[in-house]
Amino acid sequence: MKRFLKWTLAVVVVLAAVGFVAFLYFIPPLTQMAPEEFIQQAGAMPPAATNISDPAERAIAERGRYLVLTADCGGCHTTQGAQGPEPAYYLAGGMTFATNTHGTVVSRNLTPDPETGTGSKSPDDVKRVLRSGVFPDGRGAPPLAMPWPGTSNWSDEDLHAVVTYLRSLKPIHHAIPAPKAGRGDAIVPGAAEVAYSLDAGKK
Amino acid sequence: MPPVSPGLRWTALCVIACAAMGGAIAVFAQPSSTAPLTDIKGLYDASCASCHGVDGRGSGPASVALAPAPRDFTRGIYKFRSTASGSLPADEDLYRAIARGLPGTSMLAWKGILTDAQIRGLAAYVKQFSPRFATETPTQLTASQPIPPTPESLDKGKAAYESLACGACHGDAGTGEGAITSSLQDDWGHQIHAATLTEPWTFRGGGTATDIYRRLRTGINGTPMPAFADTAKDQDLWHVANYIASLGRKPVWKMDAAQVKALYEQRDQAAAANPVARGRVLSETLGCAHCHSPVDAQDRVLPGMKFAGGLKMRLVVWGDFVTANLTSDNETGLGRASDDDLTRAITHGIKRDGSRMLPFPMGWPGYAHLTPADLNAVIAFLRTIPPVKNQIPPPARPAFFAYLSAKFQMLIGGTDFPIVVFAGNAGSAGADAPGAARPAQQ
Numbered sequence: 001m002k003r004f005l006k007w008t009l010a011v012v013v014v015l016a017a018v019g020f021v022a023f024l025y026f027i028p029p030l031t032q033m034a035p036e037e038f039i040q041q042a043g044a045m046p047p048a049a050t051n052i053s054d055p056a057e058r059a060i061a062e063r064g065r066y067l068v069l070t071a072d073c074g075g076c077h078t079t080q081g082a083q084g085p086e087p088a089y090y091l092a093g094g095m096t097f098a099t100n101t102h103g104t105v106v107s108r109n110l111t112p113d114p115e116t117g118t119g120s121k122s123p124d125d126v127k128r129v130l131r132s133g134v135f136p137d138g139r140g141a142p143p144l145a146m147p148w149p150g151t152s153n154w155s156d157e158d159l160h161a162v163v164t165y166l167r168s169l170k171p172i173h174h175a176i177p178a179p180k181a182g183r184g185d186a187i188v189p190g191a192a193e194v195a196y197s198l199d200a201g202k203k
Numbered sequence: 204m205p206p207v208s209p210g211l212r213w214t215a216l217c218v219i220a221c222a223a224m225g226g227a228i229a230v231f232a233q234p235s236s237t238a239p240l241t242d243i244k245g246l247y248d249a250s251c252a253s254c255h256g257v258d259g260r261g262s263g264p265a266s267v268a269l270a271p272a273p274r275d276f277t278r279g280i281y282k283f284r285s286t287a288s289g290s291l292p293a294d295e296d297l298y299r300a301i302a303r304g305l306p307g308t309s310m311l312a313w314k315g316i317l318t319d320a321q322i323r324g325l326a327a328y329v330k331q332f333s334p335r336f337a338t339e340t341p342t343q344l345t346a347s348q349p350i351p352p353t354p355e356s357l358d359k360g361k362a363a364y365e366s367l368a369c370g371a372c373h374g375d376a377g378t379g380e381g382a383i384t385s386s387l388q389d390d391w392g393h394q395i396h397a398a399t400l401t402e403p404w405t406f407r408g409g410g411t412a413t414d415i416y417r418r419l420r421t422g423i424n425g426t427p428m429p430a431f432a433d434t435a436k437d438q439d440l441w442h443v444a445n446y447i448a449s450l451g452r453k454p455v456w457k458m459d460a461a462q463v464k465a466l467y468e469q470r471d472q473a474a475a476a477n478p479v480a481r482g483r484v485l486s487e488t489l490g491c492a493h494c495h496s497p498v499d500a501q502d503r504v505l506p507g508m509k510f511a512g513g514l515k516m517r518l519v520v521w522g523d524f525v526t527a528n529l530t531s532d533n534e535t536g537l538g539r540a541s542d543d544d545l546t547r548a549i550t551h552g553i554k555r556d557g558s559r560m561l562p563f564p565m566g567w568p569g570y571a572h573l574t575p576a577d578l579n580a581v582i583a584f585l586r587t588i589p590p591v592k593n594q595i596p597p598p599a600r601p602a603f604f605a606y607l608s609a610k611f612q613m614l615i616g617g618t619d620f621p622i623v624v625f626a627g628n629a630g631s632a633g634a635d636a637p638g639a640a641r642p643a644q645q
Contacts, residue, residue: 024610035551035559035567042568055460063467070573071489072566100626101264101502132311133253133265140253144502144624149268150490152309156404157455157466158488188517192498192626 045074045090049168057164064165067158071151076107079174080197091166092117092174094201098187098194102142105179106200113171116201123163130159139179144193175202243324250317251325254309259332261391264502267509268487269309272393279333280390280425283408287342288422288430291335297326307405344420347437349413352445360446363439367431372397377450390425397428403451410451416444475576482584485577491585494564495526497628505628511536511591513630517623520609521561522600525629532590535631545582549573564622594631 033041046069049061068074068091079089093109109117118126125136133141133148143149154162177200187194248257254273256263261275274281283300284292301322304312313322330336350356364370374382377400389395403410408418419440422430431440455466474481486492496504497513512528528536537545540555547553552560552567562568573581601609613620 021607024607024614027610027614035553035571038562038568039551039571042566043572056458056463059460059463059467060455066572066574067488070569070577072569075563075566075569099502100500128311132309134250134311134316136316138250138316140249142502143253143265144493144498147490147493149265149309150488150493152269153484153487156307156402160454160456188623188625190625190627191623192500192502193624195622195624197620197622 041085041087042072042074043069045078045085045087046165047090047169049165052168060161061165061168063158064161064163067154067162068165073110076145076195077110079199079201081199089172089174089203091169092172092201093176094174094199096196096198096200097142097145098196099142099145100187100192102140102145103179103181105142105145106176107146109172109174109176109201110166111169111172111174112167113173116173116175117171118166119171123160123167126163126166127159130154130162142193145195173203176200177202243321243328246317246321247325247328250313251329255329259329262503264498265309267496267504268490268492270393270487271308271395272389272391273309275391276329276332278390278425279335282423282425283418284341284421284424285344285417286421287344287432289424291339291341293341293343294323294326297329298322301325303409305407306409307402307407344417344432346413346417346420347441349416350438350441350445352412352449356442356445357449359439360442360444360449363435363443364446367435367439367443369443372427373400377401377447387427395426400447400450401452402454403448404454410448412441412444412448415447416440419443471576474580478576478580478583479587481577482580482582485573485581486584489570489581491529491581495529497630498626500626502626508591508593508628508632510588511593511630511632512595513593513628513632515625515627515629516564517625518561519620519623520601520606520613522598522606524598525595528591528593528595528630529585530588530591530593531586532592535592535594536588536590537585538590542579542582545585546578549578549581592632593628596629596631 046065049058049065052058052061074085074091076095077091077093078085078087079092079094080086081089091110093107095107096104097107098104111117112119114120121136128134128136129141129146130148130151131154132152133143133146135141141148151159252263253265254263254269255261255276256266256273259276261273263273266273279291281292281296281300283305284290284296286293286296300310301317302312302314302319304310313325317325370377370382372382372387374380374397379397379399382397387395387397398406406414406418408414418428419435420430420432422428422432435443453462455463458466492504492509494514494516495512496509497511498504510529512526514526515523516526517523530536531538533539540548544555548555548560548567550567550571550573552562552565554560560567570578600606609620
């Protein structure tokens with residue numbers, strides 16, 4: 001009887017271990033949604049610029065919305081939660097990038113929050129980052145993590161549209177830590193950059 | 204140490220603390236104004252080299268996507284000067300370009316970020332990249348008195364604009380329409396385009412009649428824009444400058460709603476008429492080459508490999524992915540992909556073999572929202588990329604135990620999956636291929 005119990009226990013333990021490994025192996029690493037669902041989710045996150053009353057400015061902001069959506073700014077600038085991007089924190093920043101060239105940087109909060117976002121910056125300050133990769137204090141943005149050499153090809157009028165749209169967003173308080181010098185603690189040998197999606201900001 | 208009273212000690216501590224804080228504030232509040240000018244190379248390397256390169260050749264890590272390309276200082280050829288055609292620029296021209304920036308380009312106005320002394324230091328520093336400055340002196344041109352922009356002057360200006368054949372490059376209406384814009388190159392072989400004369404806020408040297416008059420006289424060195432100082436009547440140049448200044452339209456930020464709508468419609472029509480040009484701009488702003496080109500450890504695209512794919516990314520749970528070769532090579536690139544194949548890949552993340560892409564780093568859920576015209580423009584542009592042979596390996600799943608451990612971390616630790624981007628080319632491009640000297644690590 002004792003022997004039988006022992007064996008049963010052993011089988012149960014082995015089965016549990018195998019089951020756990022199988023569970024780990026087979027749970028999808030990503031919620032497997034149909035492409036249409038991802039597309040719908042991406043399109044639903046950027047709000048329409050309906051809070052702008054001036055019709056000319058609203059039309060410009062809508063153009064900016066198109067540019068921000070299709071250039072996938074939200075891919076790196078939307079705060080990530082346990083289930084992927086958090087729509088309530090659209091463009092509020094927080095992803096970490098350990099770069100080879102510019103230390104460890106965190107994607108900025110692009111909403112016009114005066115304390116933690118772009119609210120206290122001038123439109124020209126924001127345009128300068130997109131066009132020239134230079135922050136207001138003269139610091140450079142890393143060209144691999146932040147693809148500013150790409151956005152530099154937006155015309156002045158499109159840059160204006162992008163900034164107009166960003167200004168129309170609801171301010172979200174989300175403090176982003178300052179960049180750190182050095183390559184970051186976990187950079188992999190041979191890597192140019194390591195991107196972490198976990199939120200490094202403070203809500 | 205002699206005994207001191209607690210009061211004195213506190214006072215001393217306060218003084219030291221205040222001095223330390225004051226020093227810290229002085230250092231942190233205005234690092235630029237206190238930086239010694241002796242370290243102008245350090246300033247250049249930190250502020251200028253990401254575009255112009257540490258060696259001044261204009262090929263810094265960010266340069267590959269920039270249009271116009273950053274200046275190569277080594278040849279001493281400068282576009283925006285107050286000096287005669289072919290001549291070196293005056294010191295004041297260099298100062299002006301750095302301090303005020305070049306509108307419409309990535310060259311920003313550094314005034315306000317750097318001190319005047321630093322800007323002058325940089326102007327002197329860039330000169331030493333070219334031996335020309337040691338042996339030649341700039342030939343300054345002097346300007347005549349401006350002619351006021353009367354209707355008569357504008358008429359004369361229009362006539363001179365035609366007789367000087369400005370429209371050949373700038374278009375008859377100054378918009379570039381009907382001109383030879385797409386085939387223009389500078390002395391470095393970069394494709395360039397003539398200025399759109401209806402958008403004076405993009406004029407690199409300024410949009411006033413005086414600025415335009417100066418440009419007409421000096422020309423733009425290193426480009427097909429000639430100097431008219433010796434070949435046209437001085438008065439006519441003032442008339443042309445007045446005429447060009449009169450072509451300027453309102454920028455979008457000064458338009459009313461109807462004008463904004465009309466502008467965007469006109470844009471869409473122009474894009475539909477020239478999808479390759481529109482697609483080129485879109486491919487740059489969407490940053491296709493950003494991931495679809497291999498880079499070295501300084502984030503520089505390997506020479507000749509733009510759009511050739513081969514950048515390896517490790518998504519810790521999902522495995523190793525190498526970016527696709529977007530050039531039109533038949534075997535290794537998109538040469539045999541149909542428009543439908545490309546549409547499915549760009550907008551739905553479905554590859555030609557039917558397998559699916561993750562929704563990142565390839566942002567197809569966002570690209571799916573491109574208008575049909577813009578999507579067609581991107582595809583039309585991709586078709587024009589000359590073939591580069593670079594066989595891209597298929598995705599590789601992570602090793603069994605690495606996979607399990609990453610999954611376990613995912614289970615207990617939330618969503619923190621690093622995406623690792625490796626420098627180098629993970630594609631097949633052999634020893635004779637450009638950039639192949641730096642093999643992919645790992």
